[in-house]
Amino acid sequence: xxxxxxxxxxxxxxxxxxxxxxxxxxxxxxxxxxxxxxxxxxxxxxxxxxxxxxxxxxxxxxxxxxxxxxxxxxxxxxxxxxxxxxxxxxxxxxxxxxxxxxxxxxxxxxxxxxxxxxxxxxxxxxxxxxxxxxxxxxxxxxxxxxxxxxxxxxxxxxxxxxxxxxxxxxxxxxxxxxxxxxxxxxxxxxxxxxxxxxxxxxxxxxxxxxxxxxxxxxxxxxxxxxxxxxxxxx
Amino acid sequence: xxxxxxxxxxxxxxxxxxxxxxxxxxxxxxxxxxxxxxxxxxxxxxxxxxxxxxxxxxxxxxxxxxxxxxxxxxxxxxxxxxxxxxxxxxxxxxxxxxxxxxxxxxxxxxxxxxxxxxxxxxxxxxxxxxxxxxxxxxxxxxxxxxxxxxxxxxxxxxxxxxxxxxxxxxxxxxxxxxxxxxxxxxxxxxxxxxxxxxxxxxxxxxxxxxxxxxxxxxxxxxxxxxxxxxxxxxxxxxxxxxxxxxxxxxxxxxx
Numbered sequence: 001x002x003x004x005x006x007x008x009x010x011x012x013x014x015x016x017x018x019x020x021x022x023x024x025x026x027x028x029x030x031x032x033x034x035x036x037x038x039x040x041x042x043x044x045x046x047x048x049x050x051x052x053x054x055x056x057x058x059x060x061x062x063x064x065x066x067x068x069x070x071x072x073x074x075x076x077x078x079x080x081x082x083x084x085x086x087x088x089x090x091x092x093x094x095x096x097x098x099x100x101x102x103x104x105x106x107x108x109x110x111x112x113x114x115x116x117x118x119x120x121x122x123x124x125x126x127x128x129x130x131x132x133x134x135x136x137x138x139x140x141x142x143x144x145x146x147x148x149x150x151x152x153x154x155x156x157x158x159x160x161x162x163x164x165x166x167x168x169x170x171x172x173x174x175x176x177x178x179x180x181x182x183x184x185x186x187x188x189x190x191x192x193x194x195x196x197x198x199x200x201x202x203x204x205x206x207x208x209x210x211x212x213x214x215x216x217x218x219x220x221x222x223x224x225x226x227x228x229x230x231x232x233x234x
Numbered sequence: 235x236x237x238x239x240x241x242x243x244x245x246x247x248x249x250x251x252x253x254x255x256x257x258x259x260x261x262x263x264x265x266x267x268x269x270x271x272x273x274x275x276x277x278x279x280x281x282x283x284x285x286x287x288x289x290x291x292x293x294x295x296x297x298x299x300x301x302x303x304x305x306x307x308x309x310x311x312x313x314x315x316x317x318x319x320x321x322x323x324x325x326x327x328x329x330x331x332x333x334x335x336x337x338x339x340x341x342x343x344x345x346x347x348x349x350x351x352x353x354x355x356x357x358x359x360x361x362x363x364x365x366x367x368x369x370x371x372x373x374x375x376x377x378x379x380x381x382x383x384x385x386x387x388x389x390x391x392x393x394x395x396x397x398x399x400x401x402x403x404x405x406x407x408x409x410x411x412x413x414x415x416x417x418x419x420x421x422x423x424x425x426x427x428x429x430x431x432x433x434x435x436x437x438x439x440x441x442x443x444x445x446x447x448x449x450x451x452x453x454x455x456x457x458x459x460x461x462x463x464x465x466x467x468x469x470x471x472x473x474x475x476x477x478x479x480x481x482x483x484x485x486x487x488x489x
């Protein structure tokens with residue numbers, strides 16, 4: 001019970017810091033907008049005759065993959081900040097001195113990161129759908145489930161590695177280098193599930209992919225939770 | 235054959251990690267050097283025999299022609315890769331539990347030698363894939379998984395280079411090795427459900443006996459060479475590590 005309260009306190013503190021500075025959110029918003037524009041310049045808004053499906057532009061065809069690339073690239077900005085701010089203010093020392101289980105610190109940081117990432121996705125998903133002309137309003141509930149599960153796996157490993165690399169001088173290089181190979185399974189499952197949601201699911205595979213994604217999340221979450229206390233040791 | 239080789243490899247690794255990581259500070263330098271030399275010489279000898287058997291003595295394959303002969307290097311490389319990463323994983327877990335630097339040196343040696351064999355396997359595989367499949371690379375589960383493994387452990391080595399404090403380096407890199415290793419099967423299965431192409435492994439029943447013999451000799455040669463390299467790398471890491479700890483101690487004493 002005490003651990004739950006400690007985790008909630010950490011979430012409140014992180015969200016309050018973020019609400020006052022808006023540093024992570026502003027950086028992410030601009031970066032996400034840039035990524036979306038770069039995609040559309042690189043892949044073109046016109047309908048190519050051969051590669052995409054009938055009546056689809058390349059951007060529409062590739063949207064599930066592009067969306068997740070944008071989420072991961074943008075999300076890493078906020079993840080790397082989440083322990084950097086603790087280091088800068090000496091807050092990590094205090095977190096280490098907290099009584100109780102260090103899993104509470106991980107849970108708190110993870111939930112706070114997920115809320116910030118979720119806020120970014122709440123803007124990124126509809127804006128990209130509008131820009132690339134995707135019809136997803138009827139599929140929104142299923143899409144939200146997929147995005148939530150994908151973000152959970154990403155944030156779990158991301159929070160863990162952010163803690164691990166927070167002391168490094170080269171943390172901005174090392175975080176993506178270490179994080180991206182680990183989230184390959186999340187990428188595969190999340191993009192597959194998103195494609196099934198958006199493009200229809202004639203074979204009824206969506207449920208299977210959602211379960212795969214959930215399973216990956218559980219494994220990654222378990223490993224990260226169990227080893228987190230060693231990650232913030234000093 | 236696959237299971238026997240795997241058993242031998244796993245046993246060799248566990249013995250290596252336990253003996254070298256724990257006891258080596260007590261074991262004399264000369265004994266270890268001599269053991270490494272004997273292993274290395276035996277490995278080289280078997281490598282020469284195996285290469286002769288595989289490249290000259292074994293018959294040409296029915297369909298693939300002579301290009302199949304790259305398997306005498308390709309398969310044993312994966313045994314070396316598996317052995318190296320498994321060593322790194324086991325040693326990392328032991329480091330986190332016991333905090334003995336010996337295990338950190340073993341983990342570094344395992345990761346580095348594993349990466350070496352991993353890259354060898356990827357390159358020989360690509361060279362074989364071009365004449366057989368028509369492409370150097372495909373996004374098959376095994377190819378993808380091994381490539382991700384290489385990136386993961388390359389990241390592990392880069393990370394070590396950025397960490398100067400011996401304690402933090404050992405602790406942080408152990409965690410990276412543990413998570414990276416646990417991730418390997420997850421990558422494999424997720425990509426497998428995504429798409430698949432790689433041919434199933436041949437069993438000894440479906441290939442010619444001379445080929446099996448040549449392959450076995452090569453496997454044993456690679457395992458011996460792996461152990462030799464692992465020992466050498468371990469001794470080097472220990473030498474550097476002790477020097478580093480000594481420097482830290484002197485600095486503290488000098489204050």
